[in-house]
Amino acid sequence: MNKLEKLNKLFINGVWRDGKSDFVLDVINPFNNEVIYKFKGANQADLDEAYESAKKAQKAWAARLPNERSAIVNKVADLIELHKDEISDIMARECGSTFIKQQVEMAITANICREAATFPTRLHGYIYDSFTPGKESRAYRKPLGVIGVISPFNFPFNLSMRSVATAIAIGNAVVLKPAEDTPIIGGMLIAKLFEEAGLPAGVLNVVTGNIAEIGDAFTSHPIPNMISFTGSTPVGIRIGKIAAEGLKKTALELGGNNVFVVLKDADIDQAVSAAIFGKFMHQGQICMSVNRFLIQKEVAEEFTTKFVKKVSELKYGNPTDKEVLVGPVIHDRAADRIMKLVDDAVKEGAKIAVGGTREGRLIAPTVLVDVSANSIFNHTEIFGPVAPIIVFDTEEQMLEIANGTDFGLSGAIHTRDLNKGVQLARKIETGMIHVNDQTVNDEPNAPFGGVKHSGLGTFNGNFILEEFSTVQWVTVQQEPRDYTPFN
Structure with missing residues (x-):
C-alpha cells in the first residue's frame, strides 16, 4: 500500500488525481493541531465524472460471476488484517482514535467485508403461483445501480465500509464522499484497498471537498439511485428532502439519545x-x-x-x-x-x-x-x-x-x-x-438501525442486502392466453 502522503488525492475512474476546485482542504490531527496533509477539493465537474464513471462501470461489474465479486471483497478484508499497523496509525493521527478504538473498528470493518462477501450468492429470486392459466410468475433481485455514500468522522473506516463493501458485493457501483475531517481513513484508504484487491476502475470513486460546493449536488445528482448517509439528524433530514425530490431511496443512520x-x-x-x-x-x-x-x-x-x-x-x-x-x-x-x-x-x-x-x-x-x-x-x-x-x-x-x-x-x-x-x-x-450490556454493539449479520429521528432503513446482513437491491417482476406466458372479449 502507498504511504499516507500518497493518498491525499481524489480517486475517480481508477485514477488518483487532484480535484479541480480552488478549495484546499487542510486535514488536522485533532490532538496536536498538526496539518497532516492537504487536499485539492472536488468541484461539480469532478462529481459529474465520478458519477458518470460509476454508471459506466456498474453493468459490467454486476454481470461478473458472484464468486469473482465475492473474492474481491474478501481480499479487502485480508488487506485490512495485513496492514493493521499502518491503518491504526492513520486512525490515531486523523481521527484521534485510541488503541482500543482502533482495534475495535478494524475488527468490525473486516467482519463487514466478510459478511458482504457472502451477498453475491444471496440475491435470491422467487417463483410464485400465478392467478393466470399457463403463466409462470417470477421475481428477480437486482442491484440498484449507482449508490452515493456519505460517511461521518467518528467511525469513518467502519461506517464507510459497511455501505461501500455491501453495495459493491451486490453488484452496485459507488461514489463515496467521506467526512472532511477524515478523508483518508473514511475514503481514500478504502479506495486503495479495493484497488489493490483488483476492483475494476469506476466501480468505486471517492471525492472530497467543500460542502458548499458539492454537498447538496452529491445527493441531487441525477445518476445515483440511492443515498446512504450516516451522520447527524439535521443533516440527514436535509439529505432526505433532497433525495425525495429526485425519488431516490435513502438509508439514513442518524443521531442517538x-x-x-x-x-x-x-x-x-x-x-x-x-x-x-x-x-x-x-x-x-x-x-x-x-x-x-x-x-x-x-x-x-x-x-x-x-x-x-x-x-x-x-x-x-x-x-x-x-x-x-x-x-x-x-x-x-x-x-x-x-x-x-x-x-x-x-x-x-x-x-x-x-x-x-x-x-x-x-x-x-x-x-x-x-x-x-x-x-x-x-x-x-x-x-x-x-x-x-x-x-x-x-x-x-x-x-x-x-x-x-x-x-x-x-x-x-x-x-x-x-x-x-x-x-x-x-x-x-x-x-x-x-x-446486561452496553449500548455500543454492532454485528455484521444483525439488524442495525433506529426509529423516530434516529434514522430510516436497516443496515447489516439480509436487511442491508434488501436496502441496496431491488426486485423485478418477470412473467412467462407458457401457453396462449385467452384475451376474451378482445381476441
Missing part, C-alpha cells in the same frame, strides 16, 4: 464496567454512546460512587499512547459545544462529580449528578465524554424518561431478572437495545 438503565436488582459492578465502555469509547463520539444514565433510586448512590471512581481513573491524552483510553474530540467546534452543554446543565442544577475541564480538544472524562429528568440531555446528543446521571423511582417513570425524546437508536438495561429486562427493553422506543 441512548439510555443506560440500571434497575435496583442489577449487578452494579458489571453495570459500572459496561457503563464506562458505553460512554467513553472514542470519547463518546459514537451514535450509540450512552447519552443518559437512568439509575433506580435504591442503587443510585452505590452506582454513582463506583462509576465516578472508575471515571476518575481513566487515562486521557495522546491517542498514540496505548494506555490512553480517552483521546481528543474531533475539532474545536465540538469541544466548544460539549463544554457549553456542561455549563448549561450546571445552570439547570446539575453538579460536576468529576471532570468538567478542557485542554484544547481534550475534555476530561466528566460525570454530572443531580441531573433533572427534564434536562437538556433529553433532547440533545452529547457526542462527547460527559455522563449525566438521572435518578428514577419506578419502572413506569423510567419508561417515561427513556421515551421522552425524539431519538431512538440504541439502549441498555441492567437487571438480574432477564425476562423482566426483555419485557422492559421492548417497551423502550429504540431500534436496538441490549440486556
Whole structure:
C-alpha cells in the first residue's frame, strides 16, 4: 500500500488525481493541531465524472460471476488484517482514535467485508403461483445501480465500509464522499484497498471537498439511485428532502439519545464496567454512546460512587499512547459545544462529580449528578465524554424518561431478572437495545438501525442486502392466453 502522503488525492475512474476546485482542504490531527496533509477539493465537474464513471462501470461489474465479486471483497478484508499497523496509525493521527478504538473498528470493518462477501450468492429470486392459466410468475433481485455514500468522522473506516463493501458485493457501483475531517481513513484508504484487491476502475470513486460546493449536488445528482448517509439528524433530514425530490431511496443512520438503565436488582459492578465502555469509547463520539444514565433510586448512590471512581481513573491524552483510553474530540467546534452543554446543565442544577475541564480538544472524562429528568440531555446528543446521571423511582417513570425524546437508536438495561429486562427493553422506543450490556454493539449479520429521528432503513446482513437491491417482476406466458372479449 502507498504511504499516507500518497493518498491525499481524489480517486475517480481508477485514477488518483487532484480535484479541480480552488478549495484546499487542510486535514488536522485533532490532538496536536498538526496539518497532516492537504487536499485539492472536488468541484461539480469532478462529481459529474465520478458519477458518470460509476454508471459506466456498474453493468459490467454486476454481470461478473458472484464468486469473482465475492473474492474481491474478501481480499479487502485480508488487506485490512495485513496492514493493521499502518491503518491504526492513520486512525490515531486523523481521527484521534485510541488503541482500543482502533482495534475495535478494524475488527468490525473486516467482519463487514466478510459478511458482504457472502451477498453475491444471496440475491435470491422467487417463483410464485400465478392467478393466470399457463403463466409462470417470477421475481428477480437486482442491484440498484449507482449508490452515493456519505460517511461521518467518528467511525469513518467502519461506517464507510459497511455501505461501500455491501453495495459493491451486490453488484452496485459507488461514489463515496467521506467526512472532511477524515478523508483518508473514511475514503481514500478504502479506495486503495479495493484497488489493490483488483476492483475494476469506476466501480468505486471517492471525492472530497467543500460542502458548499458539492454537498447538496452529491445527493441531487441525477445518476445515483440511492443515498446512504450516516451522520447527524439535521443533516440527514436535509439529505432526505433532497433525495425525495429526485425519488431516490435513502438509508439514513442518524443521531442517538441512548439510555443506560440500571434497575435496583442489577449487578452494579458489571453495570459500572459496561457503563464506562458505553460512554467513553472514542470519547463518546459514537451514535450509540450512552447519552443518559437512568439509575433506580435504591442503587443510585452505590452506582454513582463506583462509576465516578472508575471515571476518575481513566487515562486521557495522546491517542498514540496505548494506555490512553480517552483521546481528543474531533475539532474545536465540538469541544466548544460539549463544554457549553456542561455549563448549561450546571445552570439547570446539575453538579460536576468529576471532570468538567478542557485542554484544547481534550475534555476530561466528566460525570454530572443531580441531573433533572427534564434536562437538556433529553433532547440533545452529547457526542462527547460527559455522563449525566438521572435518578428514577419506578419502572413506569423510567419508561417515561427513556421515551421522552425524539431519538431512538440504541439502549441498555441492567437487571438480574432477564425476562423482566426483555419485557422492559421492548417497551423502550429504540431500534436496538441490549440486556446486561452496553449500548455500543454492532454485528455484521444483525439488524442495525433506529426509529423516530434516529434514522430510516436497516443496515447489516439480509436487511442491508434488501436496502441496496431491488426486485423485478418477470412473467412467462407458457401457453396462449385467452384475451376474451378482445381476441
